Amino acid sequence: MRTLAETLPKEELFHSGHPLCPGCPGGMMLRWITKTLGKNSICSMAATCMALPAMVYPHSLEIPCLYIAMAPSPAGITGVSAAIKILKRKGRIPADRKISVFALAGDGSAGDIGMASLSGAAERNDDGIFFCFDNEAYMNTGIQRSSSTPRFSWTTSTIKGKPEKKKDLPRIMAAHDIPYVATVSVAYPDDFVRKLEKARDMEPGFKYLHVHSPCPTGWRFPESKTIEIARLAVETGLWILYEVDHGSLKVNFRPEKRRPIEDYLRPQGRFRELSQKDIQSIQDRIDNRWRDMRN
Amino acid sequence: MNKSKALGPDIQNLYTYSELPIGATAVGLPEGRETGLWRYMRPTIEEKIPPCQEACPAGNWIQRFVDATASGNLDEAWRALKLENPFPGVCGRVCYHPCEESCIRKEFDVSTFIHLIERSLADSFFNERLTPPIIRKKQDKKTAVVGSGPAGLACAYFLRVLGYEVTIFEARNELGGIPQTGIPAYRLPKEILNKEIGDIIALGIEVRKGCRIGKDMDFSELFTYDAIFLATGAHQTPPVNIPGVTNEGVYQGMDFLARYNMESSIDVGERVLVIGGGNVAIDVSRTLIRLGIQPTLLYRRTRSEMPAHSEEIDDALAEGARFQYLLSPFSIRKSEKTGLILECAKMKIQGVDPDGRPRAVPHEGKRVSFEADQVILAIGEVPDFSYLPKEIDLIKDLLWVNEWGQTSVEKVFAGGDMIDQPWNISEAIGSAKRAAIAMDHFLKGDDLQNLFRQGALAKTMREHLDLDLSPEPGHREVATFNDLNLSYVRSFSSQLSGKLPTVERICDFREVNSGLDLDAAIKEAGRCLSCGVCKMCGNCYLFCPDGAVQINPTTGRYAINYQYCKGCGICQNECPVGAITIEAEGAM
Ligand SMILES: Cc1cc2nc3c(=O)[nH]c(=O)nc-3n(C[C@H](O)[C@H](O)[C@H](O)COP(=O)(O)OP(=O)(O)OC[C@H]3O[C@@H](n4cnc5c(N)ncnc54)[C@H](O)[C@@H]3O)c2cc1C
Numbered sequence: 085m086r087t088l089a090e091t092l093p094k095e096e097l098f099h100s101g102h103p104l105c106p107g108c109p110g111g112m113m114l115r116w117i118t119k120t121l122g123k124n125s126i127c128s129m130a131a132t133c134m135a136l137p138a139m140v141y142p143h144s145l146e147i148p149c150l151y152i153a154m155a156p157s158p159a160g161i162t163g164v165s166a167a168i169k170i171l172k173r174k175g176r177i178p179a180d181r182k183i184s185v186f187a188l189a190g191d192g193s194a195g196d197i198g199m200a201s202l203s204g205a206a207e208r209n210d211d212g213i214f215f216c217f218d219n220e221a222y223m224n225t226g227i228q229r230s231s232s233t234p235r236f237s238w239t240t241s242t243i244k245g246k247p248e249k250k251k252d253l254p255r256i257m258a259a260h261d262i263p264y265v266a267t268v269s270v271a272y273p274d275d276f277v278r279k280l281e282k283a284r285d286m287e288p289g290f291k292y293l294h295v296h297s298p299c300p301t302g303w304r305f306p307e308s309k310t311i312e313i314a315r316l317a318v319e320t321g322l323w324i325l326y327e328v329d330h331g332s333l334k335v336n337f338r339p340e341k342r343r344p345i346e347d348y349l350r351p352q353g354r355f356r357e358l359s360q361k362d363i364q365s366i367q368d369r370i371d372n373r374w375r376d377m378r379n
Numbered sequence: 380m381n382k383s384k385a386l387g388p389d390i391q392n393l394y395t396y397s398e399l400p401i402g403a404t405a406v407g408l409p410e411g412r413e414t415g416l417w418r419y420m421r422p423t424i425e426e427k428i429p430p431c432q433e434a435c436p437a438g439n440w441i442q443r444f445v446d447a448t449a450s451g452n453l454d455e456a457w458r459a460l461k462l463e464n465p466f467p468g469v470c471g472r473v474c475y476h477p478c479e480e481s482c483i484r485k486e487f488d489v490s491t492f493i494h495l496i497e498r499s500l501a502d503s504f505f506n507e508r509l510t511p512p513i514i515r516k517k518q519d520k521k522t523a524v525v526g527s528g529p530a531g532l533a534c535a536y537f538l539r540v541l542g543y544e545v546t547i548f549e550a551r552n553e554l555g556g557i558p559q560t561g562i563p564a565y566r567l568p569k570e571i572l573n574k575e576i577g578d579i580i581a582l583g584i585e586v587r588k589g590c591r592i593g594k595d596m597d598f599s600e601l602f603t604y605d606a607i608f609l610a611t612g613a614h615q616t617p618p619v620n621i622p623g624v625t626n627e628g629v630y631q632g633m634d635f636l637a638r639y640n641m642e643s644s645i646d647v648g649e650r651v652l653v654i655g656g657g658n659v660a661i662d663v664s665r666t667l668i669r670l671g672i673q674p675t676l677l678y679r680r681t682r683s684e685m686p687a688h689s690e691e692i693d694d695a696l697a698e699g700a701r702f703q704y705l706l707s708p709f710s711i712r713k714s715e716k717t718g719l720i721l722e723c724a725k726m727k728i729q730g731v732d733p734d735g736r737p738r739a740v741p742h743e744g745k746r747v748s749f750e751a752d753q754v755i756l757a758i759g760e761v762p763d764f765s766y767l768p769k770e771i772d773l774i775k776d777l778l779w780v781n782e783w784g785q786t787s788v789e790k791v792f793a794g795g796d797m798i799d800q801p802w803n804i805s806e807a808i809g810s811a812k813r814a815a816i817a818m819d820h821f822l823k824g825d826d827l828q829n830l831f832r833q834g835a836l837a838k839t840m841r842e843h844l845d846l847d848l849s850p851e852p853g854h855r856e857v858a859t860f861n862d863l864n865l866s867y868v869r870s871f872s873s874q875l876s877g878k879l880p881t882v883e884r885i886c887d888f889r890e891v892n893s894g895l896d897l898d899a900a901i902k903e904a905g906r907c908l909s910c911g912v913c914k915m916c917g918n919c920y921l922f923c924p925d926g927a928v929q930i931n932p933t934t935g936r937y938a939i940n941y942q943y944c945k946g947c948g949i950c951q952n953e954c955p956v957g958a959i960t961i962e963a964e965g966a967m
C-alpha cells in the first residue's frame with residue numbers, strides 16, 4: 085500500500101522559511117492543506133499566528149489569500165465563492181474549473197470574535213471549507229484564554245487556571261446541519277487528508293474542519309513533542325476523531341484501551357498546577373463522553 | 380467583443396499566486412529567509428544497525444529480507460538472504476536463532492520469528508536453484524577447501540561468488556559434515572540439506588570425496604593452491620579415562636549417529652544408557668526413541684547446566700527419554716549375565732568451575748550402578764590436528780587464527796569448529812565468510828593488517844561487495860529500544876508454528892517442527908520493527924512544520940535541508956525506526 089507521503093503531491097505550496105515557532109502544528113497543517121487543495125484554491129485568512137507566514141512579506145503561502153479582519157473570515161468564504169460563481173456565470177472563468185475556497189481562523193476568532201460570522205456562513209451554506217486551527221488560546225497576541233481553552237488550563241489571562249469549560253465548537257457546527265463537519269488532529273495525517281479530500285470533493289456547501297493543534301509555545305511543552313501530545317489527546321480519548329457527513333455521525337478512531345488522561349496532562353506546563361481532583365474530574369468527563377458515544 | 384479585456388488583464392488566469400498583479404499584493408516567496416539560523420538542536424538522518432543483524436553469527440541481512448518478505452517482494456527477499464547465507468533452509472531449522480534473543484520487538488510483545496521467515500523463504504524456493512544474486516567475474520586464482528561441513532561449504536560458496544576456482548576435499552563419501560552425519564532427520568530433513576549442498580556444488584565447484592588429507596593425500600600437496608581454507612571440525616574422541624570403554628557395546632555418540640544417519644539401521648538392545656548433556660546426547664536419545672527404545676540419559680550436573688539447547692531437552696523429555704542428573708560414570712564392565720554394568724558416582728554441586736559453571740563433585744563416595752545392553756558416550760569431541768604441518772600454530776586444543784581467520788601460515792585460513800568459537804552452524808558460516816573475504820584481499824595482494832586496522836575489513840558480503848546502498852554507511856550504532864517510537868506499532872503476534880504430536884513423532888524420523896506457510900510468513904515479517912533502518916514511511920517529511928525534510932532526488936532517500944530546519948526535533952521524535960538522531964548544534 086502506498087503511504088500518504090507517496091500519494092500527496094510533492095510540490096510545496098506552503099514554503100520553508102516561514103516565521104512560525106519551531107515545532108508549530110500550523111506548519112504541517114498548512115503543508116497538508118495546500119498539498120490536498122492544490123494551486124486552484126483561495127484562502128480567507130483571519131488574524132491568527134497562521135496569518136504571519138501567509139500575509140507578511142515574503143509569503144510562504146503560495147496561493148491567493150484574502151487577509152481579512154479577525155471576525156469575518158467566514159464571510160470571506162461567502163464573498164469569494166459568490167464572486168467565483170458570478171464570474172463563472174459571466175463566462176470569465178471556465179464553468180468546469182474547480183476552485184476551492186477555504187477560510188482559516190484560530191479558535192479565538194472562530195469560536196469567540198467571529199462566531200456570528202461563522203454561524204451565518206454555515207446557515208447560508210456558503211461554498212467553502214472552514215478550518216478552525218484550535219490551539220486552545222489566543223496565541224498570536226501572547227496566550228490569552230479563549231472559549232476553546234480547556235478548563236484548568238493556565239494562560240496569561242488565567243494564571244490560576246481557567247475555571248470555565250471548553251466550548252464544543254464542532255458540535256455547535258454540526259447543529260447547523262451543514263454537509264460536513266469533522267474533527268481532525270495533526271497526529272493523524274491520513275485521517276486529516278482523507279477528510280479534507282472528502283470535503284473538497286463534496287457538492288457545494290459549507291464544510292467545517294476542526295484541527296486539534298498542540299502549540300508548544302502556549303501549552304508549555306518541548307517543541308519536539310507536538311505530534312506526541314496531539315496523539316496522546318486522541319489515545320486518552322480527550323480528542324475524539326469523528327465526522328458528521330450529511331447528518332450521520334461516525335467515530336473514526338476508537339482507542340482499544342484509552343490511556344489515562346494524566347499521560348496527556350503531565351507533559352504540559354499549562355496543566356502543571358492541576359490537583360489530583362481536577363485530573364479526576366477531567367477523566368470522569370472523558371469517560372462519560374465515551375459512554376454517550378457508544379450508542 | 381471580449382468583455383474581460385475592457386476590465387484589464389484576463390481574469391481566467393488570475394487566481395494562482397504567481398500571476399497575481401504586483402500592487403494588488405506584494406508577491407515573493409521566502410527562499411532567502413534562512414530559518415535554519417534559529418536552530419540549536421541538529422537532527423541527522425543516521426541509520427543504525429538492527430540488533431538482530433548484529434547478533435546473527437552468520438551475518439544475515441535480516442532487516443532486508445524480512446522487509447522484502449513483508450512487502451511481498453519475495454524474489455528480493457530471497458536474493459538478500461542467499462547473498463549472505465547458502466544454508467537458509469538448514470539455518471531456518473537448526474540454527475539456535477540468537478537473532479530472536481536480541482529482537483527489540485521482544486520488549487513490546489514477542490520477538491519476530493526470524494528463523495521461521497528464513498525457513499519459509501527457503502521452503503518456497505525449494506524447487507528453484509539457489510543461484511547467488513551476484514557472481515563476480517572469474518579471478519585467476521585457485522583455492523582449496525578441506526572439509527565439507529557448513530564452514531567448508533559456505534567458504535566454497537563465498538569464494539565462488541567472488542569468482543575463484545574452488546576444490547573441496549572431504550574425507551567421507553558424503554558432503555555436509557555434521558549436519559549430514561550427526562543431525563537427525565527429524566530436525567533436519569535430508570532433502571533440505573542435500574538441496575542446499577547440491578546448489579552450492581552446482582556453481583561449478585570441484586569435489587574430491589573420500590579424500591582425507593593426511594591419509595589419502597598429503598597436506599603439502601595443498602600448497603599448489605593459491606589459498607587454502609581448513610574446516611575439518613571436531614570429530615575426534617578425546618581419551619576417556621573410564622575403565623572398560625573398549626568393551627563391546629560401548630559406542631561413541633557421534634559414531635552412533637553417523638552410523639544410523641548414513642546406514643539407517645543399527646543393532647541395539649532394550650536397555651540403553653546415554654552419557655552426557657550436550658547436543659549429541661539429546662540427538663542420540665531421540666534417535667533411540669524413534670527406534671522403539673526408551674533410553675536413560677545420565678548427566679553429571681543438573682538440567683540447568685546442560686549445554687544442549689533447552690527446546691530440544693524439552694522435546695526429548697516429551698518424547699519419553701528418562702533423565703538422571705548428578706551421576707558421573709567411572710567404570711564399565713561386562714555383566715556376568717548379559718550386557719554391561721555401568722558404575723556411577725553420585726555427584727553434588729559445590730562451588731563453580733573455572734568456566735563459571737556450577738562444579739559437580741562426588742557425593743561422599745556414594746555410588747549407583749546400572750545394567751545396560753549398550754552404553755553410548757556423548758561427552759564431547761575435539762579437533763584432530765594430526766594432519767597439519769608443524770608450522771600451523773595451535774592454541775590450547777584449537778587451531779590459532781587471527782581476527783580475520785588466517786592461521787600462522789599466510790595462505791592458510793580456517794573456520795568452523797576447529798577454531799576458538801561457539802560450535803554451531805551459523806558461527807561456522809560466519810567464520811567461513813570472514814575468511815573468504817580475507818582470502819579475497821590476500822589473493823589480490825592487499826595488506827590485511829592495514830585494512831583491519833582501518834576497520835576496512837568487511838564482515839558481510841553486502842559490505843564487501845558494496846551492495847548496501849543505505850545512506851551514510853560507515854560507522855553505525857546498534858539500534859536500541861529507546862531509539863524507536865512504538866506509537867506506530869500495533870501489538871499482534873502470529874500463530875506460532877507447531878510441532879508434530881508426540882505420539883506421531885516417535886514412530887519415525889519425520890520432521891518435528893513445522894514451519895509457516897508463505898502467507899503466514901509474510902504476515903509475520905510485517906511484525907519486524909525495522910530497527911534503525913529507514914522504511915520510507917514518510918513521517919519526517921509529513922510532520923516537519925518547516926518542509927525541511929524532502930527526498931533527495933539522487934539517492935531517493937529523505938534528507939534534511941539545514942537552511943530551513945529549525946531543529947524542533949519532531950522528525951526525530953516521530954521516526955518509528957529510530958533512524959534519526961539529534962544533538963546540540965555544534966556538538967562533536
Ligand atoms: C549431534 C550434533 C547436533 C548438532 N546440532 C546442531 C544444531 O542443531 N544447530 C547448530 O547450529 N549446530 C549443531 N551442531 C553443531 C554443528 O553441527 C557444528 O558446529 C558444525 O557442523 C561445524 O561445522 P564445520 O564445518 O566446522 O565442521 P563439520 O560439520 O564437523 O565438518 C567437518 C568436515 O570435515 C571433514 N574432515 C575432517 N577431517 C578431514 C580431513 N583430514 N580431510 C578432509 N576432510 C576432513 C569431515 O568429514 C566433515 O565432513 C550439532 C553438532 C552435533 C555433533
Ligand SMILES: Cc1ncc(C[n+]2csc(CCOP(=O)(O)OP(=O)(O)O)c2C)c(N)n1
Pocket residue numbers: 131132133134153154155189190191192193194197217219221222223224225230
Ligand atoms: C477584532 C480584533 N481583536 C484583536 C485583534 C488582535 N489579534 C490578532 S491575532 C489575535 C489572536 C488570535 O487568536 P486565535 O484566533 O485563537 O488564533 P491563534 O493566534 O491562536 O492562531 C488577536 C487577539 C484583532 N486582529 N482583531
Ligand code: SF4
Pocket residue numbers: 103104105106107108109110133219223224299300301302
Ligand atoms: S504560538 Fe503556537 S500556534 Fe503560534 S506560531 Fe507558535 S507554535 Fe504555532
Ligand code: SF4
Pocket residue numbers: 107422922923924925926927928939940943944945946947948949950951
Ligand atoms: S521536523 Fe523539520 S524543522 Fe523540525 S528538526 Fe526535523 S527537519 Fe528540522
